Structures are given as structure tokens and as C-alpha cells.
Amino acid sequence: MSQHHKKKVYFASDFHLGAPNKELSLIREKRIVKWLDTIEEDALEIFLVGDIFDFWFEYKEAIPKGFVRLQGKIAQLTDKGIPVHIFTGNHDMWIFDYLPEELGVQLHREPIERTFYGKKFYIGHGDGLGPGDKGYKMIKKVFSNSFFQWCFARLHPNFGIGVANYSSRKSRAKTGNDDDKYLGEDREWLVHHCKDILKEEHFDYFIFGHRHLPLNISLNEKSKYLNLGDWIKYYTYGVFDGSELILMQNTVENIKGKPYTFSHQNKKVS
Numbered sequence: 001m002s003q004h005h006k007k008k009v010y011f012a013s014d015f016h017l018g019a020p021n022k023e024l025s026l027i028r029e030k031r032i033v034k035w036l037d038t039i040e041e042d043a044l045e046i047f048l049v050g051d052i053f054d055f056w057f058e059y060k061e062a063i064p065k066g067f068v069r070l071q072g073k074i075a076q077l078t079d080k081g082i083p084v085h086i087f088t089g090n091h092d093m094w095i096f097d098y099l100p101e102e103l104g105v106q107l108h109r110e111p112i113e114r115t116f117y118g119k120k121f122y123i124g125h126g127d128g129l130g131p132g133d134k135g136y137k138m139i140k141k142v143f144s145n146s147f148f149q150w151c152f153a154r155l156h157p158n159f160g161i162g163v164a165n166y167s168s169r170k171s172r173a174k175t176g177n178d179d180d181k182y183l184g185e186d187r188e189w190l191v192h193h194c195k196d197i198l199k200e201e202h203f204d205y206f207i208f209g210h211r212h213l214p215l216n217i218s219l220n221e222k223s224k225y226l227n228l229g230d231w232i233k234y235y236t237y238g239v240f241d242g243s244e245l246i247l248m249q250n251t252v253e254n255i256k257g258k259p260y261t262f263s264h265q266n267k268k269v270s
Helices: 022-042 068-079 098-103 134-143 146-153 157-169 189-198
Strands: 008-012 043-048 084-087 106-108 112-116 119-124 205-208 214-218 224-228 236-240 245-249
Touching: 008 022, 008 224, 022 043, 022 068, 068 084, 068 098, 098 106, 189 205, 189 224, 214 245, 224 236, 224 245
Parallel strands: 008 043, 043 084, 084 106, 119 205, 205 224
Antiparallel strands: 008 236, 112 119, 214 224, 236 245
16 A cells, blocks of 8 residues: 555544533534544544543443434444544543443553554553652542442432532633643653653654643654644644654644644643
């Protein structure tokens, strides 16, 4: 297959569907589905790298209302034979077996390693990785505990989902980015995490979400870290065409997108 006709690998994260309200979330969901329509014909695989939903919990016989357009589109993609991967994020870590069974997605709770066209990728949501953030790491252990999940499942869905949505409204994902600047190498925990991994094993690309900030950082001469940004403010996603991984930006005028232009505030090359 020639370079020009190679299938592409797509990466997106942090849709936060459900935030900040039903009306605005639906507009964003329709935009995401249109984007998936445009990449369907040349997609080798699609990775949705966490926080697809602003909140998600699966009861035995119930799931949160809404998001049917995205779920239907994902099912259409997997029925067509296009692998779709979903990573749990800090907002939707309580995805269990519904999406894999009903939509045919491959579910990941931890970072994974993949190779495409001879290039090695390390892919994960990014929450709880690297040094620091000890408070969240403790909370994640509690929320990941099967007994805690069993206890939450005892709550009536109207109450349990209501409480969770109220809590989620207080997060920065409800209103946008509070940390909308590159913090510097010493304070970007995912940069630390990438460099620690590189001490033991080479990867060409590290891909994370979670940060809500598009980043393209050279870790050394052969390795890069890309943060996928979000679909709240930036509408950015990654695409690998077999030779280069670039960050694209979806616009209303150009659904498939154009190369994202980094500003000096949020790009750092070390």
C-alpha cells in the first residue's frame, strides 16, 4: 500500500458529554458524530482516550440517559470492522461491560502499547500518572474499589446519578480550562512519566488526554508526547498517517479539521 493510501489511526479524548447541560452537550455530540462520519472511510483504528462522558455509571439494569447518537455511530463503526478503543478516564471510570457488549468497543483501564507502521505508541488517559497528584490517586483507589462500587450501585439511579452529576458540575470540565497554559517541564507530571518510561524502553509517541490542553512536546530526538486537548474548548484530535503524528483541530467550517496551530503559551519543546 502506498504512503498516500495508507489507512490512518485517530485519537481523541475528553468529550465530557453531559457537560455543562443537556442542550450544549447535544450540540457537541452531534459535532463529534459528524467528525466520525468524515474519518470513517480511511480509519484503521480509532482511540477514544478517556472522559468521553462527564459521568457514567452502569447499574445492572440501567445506564445514564442520553448519548445515543454517539453510541449508535460507534456501533456502526465496529459493525463495519473498524476497531474502536475506549479508555476509562477519571470522569467515566465506572464503565464496565455495557459498551464492550453492546457497541463492540475494546475497553482499556490502563495505558496500552501499540505499534503502527513500525512506530511504537504508548496510549492512556493520563490521570494518576507520574509524580504528584497524591490526593487524586487516593480518590481513584477508592472509586476503583469493587466494594465501593457495590455500595454505590445500591443507590437508586435517580439519586446516585443526580449526586454524581452535581459533584461533576464543580469540576473545571464544566466551565472550561482553569489551567490553560503549559506549566513547564518540572510541573507537567505526564512529561515526567514519559521520561521515566524512556529510561527503560523506547517509544516514538506518547499520547494522553486528561490535561485538556493541546501539547506537542519533544522528549528527545526520537520521542514525542502529544496531549489531545479536549472537545470543550479546542476540538482537537490526533491522526497518524503512517509517517507523522499531527494534532488537528475540528472547526465548524471544516469538520475533518485543519492542523492545530500552537501558541507560545501551550507549546514547549525540550
